[in-house]
Amino acid sequence: xxxxxxxxxxxxxxxxxxxxxxxxxxxxxxxxxxxxxxxxxxxxxxxxxxxxxxxxxxxxxxxxxxxxxxxxxxxxxxxxxxxxxxxxxxxxxxxxxxxxxxxxxxxxxxxxxxxxxxxxxxxxxxxxxxxxxxxxxxxxxxxxxxxxxxxxxxxxxxxxxxxxxxxxxxxxxxxxxxxxxxxxxxxxxxxxxxxxxxxxxxxxxxxxxxxxxxxxxxxxxxxxxxxxxxxxxx
Amino acid sequence: xxxxxxxxxxxxxxxxxxxxxxxxxxxxxxxxxxxxxxxxxxxxxxxxxxxxxxxxxxxxxxxxxxxxxxxxxxxxxxxxxxxxxxxxxxxxxxxxxxxxxxxxxxxxxxxxxxxxxxxxxxxxxxxxxxxxxxxxxxxxxxxxxxxxxxxxxxxxxxxxxxxxxxxxxxxxxxxxxxxxxxxxxxxxxxxxxxxxxxxxxxxxxxxxxxxxxxxxxxxxxxxxxxxxxxxxxxxxxxxxxxxxxxxxxxxxxxxxxxxxxxxxxxxxxxxxxxxxxxxxxxxxxxxxxxxxxxxxxxxxxxxxxxxxxxxxxxxxxxxxxxxxxxxxxxxxxxxxxxxxxxxxxxxxxxxxxxxxx
Numbered sequence: 001x002x003x004x005x006x007x008x009x010x011x012x013x014x015x016x017x018x019x020x021x022x023x024x025x026x027x028x029x030x031x032x033x034x035x036x037x038x039x040x041x042x043x044x045x046x047x048x049x050x051x052x053x054x055x056x057x058x059x060x061x062x063x064x065x066x067x068x069x070x071x072x073x074x075x076x077x078x079x080x081x082x083x084x085x086x087x088x089x090x091x092x093x094x095x096x097x098x099x100x101x102x103x104x105x106x107x108x109x110x111x112x113x114x115x116x117x118x119x120x121x122x123x124x125x126x127x128x129x130x131x132x133x134x135x136x137x138x139x140x141x142x143x144x145x146x147x148x149x150x151x152x153x154x155x156x157x158x159x160x161x162x163x164x165x166x167x168x169x170x171x172x173x174x175x176x177x178x179x180x181x182x183x184x185x186x187x188x189x190x191x192x193x194x195x196x197x198x199x200x201x202x203x204x205x206x207x208x209x210x211x212x213x214x215x216x217x218x219x220x221x222x223x224x225x226x227x228x229x230x231x232x233x234x
Numbered sequence: 235x236x237x238x239x240x241x242x243x244x245x246x247x248x249x250x251x252x253x254x255x256x257x258x259x260x261x262x263x264x265x266x267x268x269x270x271x272x273x274x275x276x277x278x279x280x281x282x283x284x285x286x287x288x289x290x291x292x293x294x295x296x297x298x299x300x301x302x303x304x305x306x307x308x309x310x311x312x313x314x315x316x317x318x319x320x321x322x323x324x325x326x327x328x329x330x331x332x333x334x335x336x337x338x339x340x341x342x343x344x345x346x347x348x349x350x351x352x353x354x355x356x357x358x359x360x361x362x363x364x365x366x367x368x369x370x371x372x373x374x375x376x377x378x379x380x381x382x383x384x385x386x387x388x389x390x391x392x393x394x395x396x397x398x399x400x401x402x403x404x405x406x407x408x409x410x411x412x413x414x415x416x417x418x419x420x421x422x423x424x425x426x427x428x429x430x431x432x433x434x435x436x437x438x439x440x441x442x443x444x445x446x447x448x449x450x451x452x453x454x455x456x457x458x459x460x461x462x463x464x465x466x467x468x469x470x471x472x473x474x475x476x477x478x479x480x481x482x483x484x485x486x487x488x489x490x491x492x493x494x495x496x497x498x499x500x501x502x503x504x505x506x507x508x509x510x511x512x513x514x515x516x517x518x519x520x521x522x523x524x525x526x527x528x529x530x531x532x533x534x535x536x537x538x539x540x541x542x543x544x545x546x547x548x549x550x551x552x553x554x555x556x557x558x559x560x561x562x563x564x565x566x567x568x569x570x571x572x573x574x575x576x577x578x579x580x581x582x583x584x585x586x587x588x589x590x591x
Contacts, residue, residue, distance in 0.1 A: 224443075
């Protein structure tokens with residue numbers, strides 16, 4: 001790596017900010033610190049960090065507000081780190097534009113892994129890879145975008161239109177949790193107004209076609225109450 | 235159901251009850267009048283109506299229904315069952331006394347009923363308060379041990395690091411991590427308990443969920459703590475939605491799996507099975523450990539290891555109580571039995587229907 005990547009850590013608890021800073025520094029990142037929302041917004045504007053690690057419980061404003069404000073003008077990856085465990089908070093943060101959501105407490109390894117994923121996704125976006133390349137591979141599962149074909153161990157899997165669109169969407173954002181709402185809007189259109197039951201039933205069918213054991217999924221995992229995530233492709 | 239909806243339903247029920255009582259009393263009086271045409275004693279008329287008023291006041295809420303029933307009774311008796319029949323005559327001797335008696339019965343009964351309900355409510359609150367107290371005591375006691383260990387290990391590392399061998403240092407670090415993990419699991423359990431109370435006042439917020447998704451996440455979390463244990467999972471062939479609070483059910487599954495590892499005695503394999511019955515979804519966590527005696531099985535869910543008895547912090551008191559509270563809040567049931575291989579099988583079932591738990 002030529003120049004170290006700049007990470008902004010927004011956290012008002014000195015101990016936790018200190019521990020995150022130490023992990024990041026020892027792993028070759030450059031760290032900026034902000035203790036509150038105002039300072040965070042200022043740092044993002046003036047220093048353009050490569051990624052932001054954001055705590056939701058800030059003294060001056062809600063972290064959710066910070067996410068929405070930043071998203072008005074910047075695609076910088078935001079990883080939320082929060083003590084709030086309720087699905088509602090996760091869904092709000094992800095729908096607001098956060099890239100990832102970690103619940104406190106978390107391990108150093110987990111933080112670094114998520115940060116690497118977020119940075120890689122951001123680089124992918126810059127490289128213009130938003131439109132999918134030819135195919136997606138993960139283990140024995142392959143998606144051929146041009147032919148709209150899904151195969152497992154080389155064998156063709158028969159999916160319905162809707163099932164294919166769900167799996168394609170998840171594969172494009174592999175490694176990222178997509179919320180139920182987001183998936184429904186992308187697959188059924190922005191005016192789709194129904195609860196997520198239809199999506200869940202579709203997902204159950206997909207799982208029965210591509211997973212050996214639907215209760216121990218290898219490819220598409222569930223974040224209960226939040227959404228779905230496709231395992232990282234190769 | 236919404237609050238106004240509930241109130242409307244209660245009003246409707248009370249109205250039906252009142253009308254039904256009065257109609258029954260009147261009908262009975264007519265029938266009896268037909269049977270003993272000759273004697274024509276009116277003694278039972280007042281008695282039956284007083285009984286109707288009493289029952290109405292007892293089983294409806296508030297005073298209004300009882301008083302209404304009393305007044306209507308007075309009019310009914312006057313119109314149908316006293317001379318002149320099928321006409322009102324308010325100048326009968328003793329008439330004011332009948333009215334007064336009816337009203338008094340209704341008022342006194344309503345007052346008594348209200349009192350009974352209040353006492354029941356107070357008793358419920360006292361029981362909850364006691365449970366909360368017990369929980370707090372158990373928690374404080376359980377927390378002190380790992381905290382002591384963490385602080386001790388940390389101060390040893392801080393003050394006499396130079397005298398320790400690398401192995402000793404590694405062991406102390408490992409101990410700190412283990413105890414912190416244990417504390418975290420406890421806190422997570424306590425958080426789920428607040429989730430039951432806070433949001434719905436005793437019930438839970440149910441949404442239709444796929445059991446396989448909840449199970450998958452629970453097993454995933456379990457594997458983060460115990461990567462070396464094998465868990466086999468099986469779910470129904472067809473995907474069936476079951477109403478539940480997924481985070482709470484996940485916590486139950488996690489607790490049962492952790493209990494199996496911590497208390498099961500040489501557990502290598504855990505089998506988690508979900509099966510759909512006619513009106514309930516069943517979850518079973520089975521281990522291949524040493525199992526429990528028949529005596530232990532009988533007292534499995536009873537208050538175990540209250541605060542103060544025994545120093546072992548790894549009792550399953552909190553974890554299992556939390557499981558029971560969650561299953562009960564779902565309107566489900568929970569039971570334990572001997573597993574086929576000699577281990578223990580703990581199961582719980584959640585009702586498939588019934589938004590109102």
